[in-house]
Amino acid sequence: MSSKTRVVIVGAGHNGLVAAGYLARAGLNVKVLERRNVIGGAAVTEEWFPGYKISTCSYVCHILQKKVIDDLQLRKYGFHVYPIDPGRIHPFPNGKIIKLWHDDERTSENIRLISSHDADAWLDWADFWHRAVRILSDYYLTPPPSMEQLTERFRAENEEELLETLLTVPLKYIINHYFESDEVKAIVSTGAFDMGDISAPGSAYITALYRYSAYREDTENYGIVRGGMGGITQSMAKSAQAHGASIKTDAEVKLILTDNHEVTGVELVNGEVFEADIVMSNADPKRTFLKLLDRKDVGSNFLGDIKSLKTDSASAKFLCSMKELPDFSAYLGLEYDPKNLAMVCICPSLEHSQKSWIDSKNGIVSNTPIIQVQIPSVYDKTVAPEGHHVLSMWVYFVPSHVKDGSWADVKQEFGEWLITEVCKYAPNFRDAIIDWTVLTPEDIEDRIGLTDGNIRHLDMVPQQMMSKRPLSGWSDYQTPVKGLYLCGSGTHLGGEVTGAPGHNSAHVVLEKLGLVV
Numbered sequence: 306m307s308s309k310t311r312v313v314i315v316g317a318g319h320n321g322l323v324a325a326g327y328l329a330r331a332g333l334n335v336k337v338l339e340r341r342n343v344i345g346g347a348a349v350t351e352e353w354f355p356g357y358k359i360s361t362c363s364y365v366c367h368i369l370q371k372k373v374i375d376d377l378q379l380r381k382y383g384f385h386v387y388p389i390d391p392g393r394i395h396p397f398p399n400g401k402i403i404k405l406w407h408d409d410e411r412t413s414e415n416i417r418l419i420s421s422h423d424a425d426a427w428l429d430w431a432d433f434w435h436r437a438v439r440i441l442s443d444y445y446l447t448p449p450p451s452m453e454q455l456t457e458r459f460r461a462e463n464e465e466e467l468l469e470t471l472l473t474v475p476l477k478y479i480i481n482h483y484f485e486s487d488e489v490k491a492i493v494s495t496g497a498f499d500m501g502d503i504s505a506p507g508s509a510y511i512t513a514l515y516r517y518s519a520y521r522e523d524t525e526n527y528g529i530v531r532g533g534m535g536g537i538t539q540s541m542a543k544s545a546q547a548h549g550a551s552i553k554t555d556a557e558v559k560l561i562l563t564d565n566h567e568v569t570g571v572e573l574v575n576g577e578v579f580e581a582d583i584v585m586s587n588a589d590p591k592r593t594f595l596k597l598l599d600r601k602d603v604g605s606n607f608l609g610d611i612k613s614l615k616t617d618s619a620s621a622k623f624l625c626s627m628k629e630l631p632d633f634s635a636y637l638g639l640e641y642d643p644k645n646l647a648m649v650c651i652c653p654s655l656e657h658s659q660k661s662w663i664d665s666k667n668g669i670v671s672n673t674p675i676i677q678v679q680i681p682s683v684y685d686k687t688v689a690p691e692g693h694h695v696l697s698m699w700v701y702f703v704p705s706h707v708k709d710g711s712w713a714d715v716k717q718e719f720g721e722w723l724i725t726e727v728c729k730y731a732p733n734f735r736d737a738i739i740d741w742t743v744l745t746p747e748d749i750e751d752r753i754g755l756t757d758g759n760i761r762h763l764d765m766v767p768q769q770m771m772s773k774r775p776l777s778g779w780s781d782y783q784t785p786v787k788g789l790y791l792c793g794s795g796t797h798l799g800g801e802v803t804g805a806p807g808h809n810s811a812h813v814v815l816e817k818l819g820l821v822v
């Protein structure tokens with residue numbers, strides 16, 4: 306194959322666009338096909354209400370890799386982050402509040418108002434995660450290491466015990482070991498992300514992989530993206546196009562075409578065919594293998610393994626336009642800087658977050674979900690008319706599918722309930738709202754194409770991470786079909802807007818073609 310190798314990328318999520326950017330730079334003939342009429346996948350900004358632009362799904366840039374930003378020159382193509390500090394504030398029903406700053410010492414002093422024991426413990430806690438993240442982050446932009454390689458690396462750094470703790474001690478025990486106050490325990494319990502079950506062994510390992518956000522060095526890339534998260538994917542698209550890639554929207558792939566277990570191209574739902582030497586799928590693994598391929602191409606054992614992958618963890622999104630800011634003065638005083646409201650986390654206790662996980666497993670819409678409120682317009686004036694604001698809530702955990710009834714039955718009531726919850730902290734919130742809507746996991750699946758509304762394509766559990774993502778033996782972005790690669794969040798490094806799967810898969814392709822130096 307020559308540098309004019311034809312590559313079709315199924316899906317213009319951020320990882321598909323990152324892969325396109327690298328491959329186009331190497332001179333390949335790259336075409337990206339996106340089923341929606343907008344690019345970006347789960348990193349997209351849409352005008353939900355006339356004049357109000359909101360990040361439909363992902364809302365904070367916290368782990369997008371600096372190398373990807375620099376290699377693809379995303380700033381040149383419009384990417385801009387407003388770094389936020391405090392990164393989050395946590396108000397509690399008892400009137401207390403904790404602010405999380407980038408500076409651990411500053412956060413520690415803030416915590417001292419609640420517990421001096423926890424203020425001191427905060428610095429030890431931070432050190433624990435810094436040590437873990439320093440080693441793990443070396444593997445973000447490489448094919449994943451095996452557990453033996455990882456163990457060897459931690460051993461070489463005299464950190465074997467740390468790895469053992471991460472892999473075997475549940476996050477909840479670590480939290481209880483460090484902290485005594487309900488408030489600090491609540492805050493740190495929200496960091497378990499998709500793991501959900503903070504009582505499970507391995508929950509600390511996943512947290513370490515993803516706590517990178519809180520402990521990253523390049524704080525200039527942590528924050529709110531100008532124009533919403535679509536600002537990231539728009540810049541990625543422009544970067545790839547500037548190097549020759551073409552991007553076609555309203556182009557849903559029906560079938561990945563093969564001949565004798567080798568890709569030959571794709572066929573769209575409208576019957577159009579695009580021939581290709583290489584196909585990369587940005588769709589999640591279940592969608593790719595169970596819907597876009599003929600069963601005979603991969604074999605029933607492989608398909609069985611794909612079907613068994615866990616996609617249990619789900620979340621919902623609440624989006625609204627506002628004529629004024631919610632009033633958090635009961636917590637912040639009368640003269641507070643509105644920038645404090647960029648990110649507000651509502652989670653009263655560790656028990657609260659655990660219950661939402663258990664409820665969601667049982668198909669119940671919990672009355673204790675973790676609510677991450679974001680008001681990007683306190684930084685970014687481009688997303689709402691002057692003086693007005695947009696607000697979103699990322700709400701987890703909720704069931705993918707409701708056990709008794711359906712999401713459609715409870716959606717409106719759920720939205721009303723969320724408004725009432727926020728009013729407990731900011732009493733004018735209901736009056737401030739102009740318009741609102743809720744996206745349930747089923748809505749997210751329909752709109753973005755994520756199986757079970759799973760925001761990271763597959764659950765982020767130890768048995769589906771690193772060299773086991775998506776399956777053991779298939780973590781190198783290749784598949785049983787020759788010429789077909791995966792490039793989305795169902796591969797290492799996993800979900801979130803990292804650019805890592807796109808970067809890594811593109812480099813595997815380039816290496817195969819002999820184009821990597």
Ligand SMILES: Cc1cc2nc3c(=O)[nH]c(=O)nc-3n(C[C@H](O)[C@H](O)[C@H](O)COP(=O)(O)OP(=O)(O)OC[C@H]3O[C@@H](n4cnc5c(N)ncnc54)[C@H](O)[C@@H]3O)c2cc1C
Nearest residue numbers: 316318319320340346347363364365558793794800801802
């Ligand atoms: C509600 C929510 C909140 C989140 N919050 C954050 C956050 O704050 N920060 C963060 O970093 N991450 C967050 N995430 C996670 C993050 O957004 C995703 O993990 C990431 O964007 C996935 O990127 P991707 O490129 O791998 O896949 P996707 O974004 O899923 O892109 C896949 C693309 O493929 C397209 N596609 C699928 N099938 C076909 C087909 N047959 N033909 C053509 N196109 C197809 C889809 O339409 C989609 O555009 C959130 C996600 C959600 C849903």
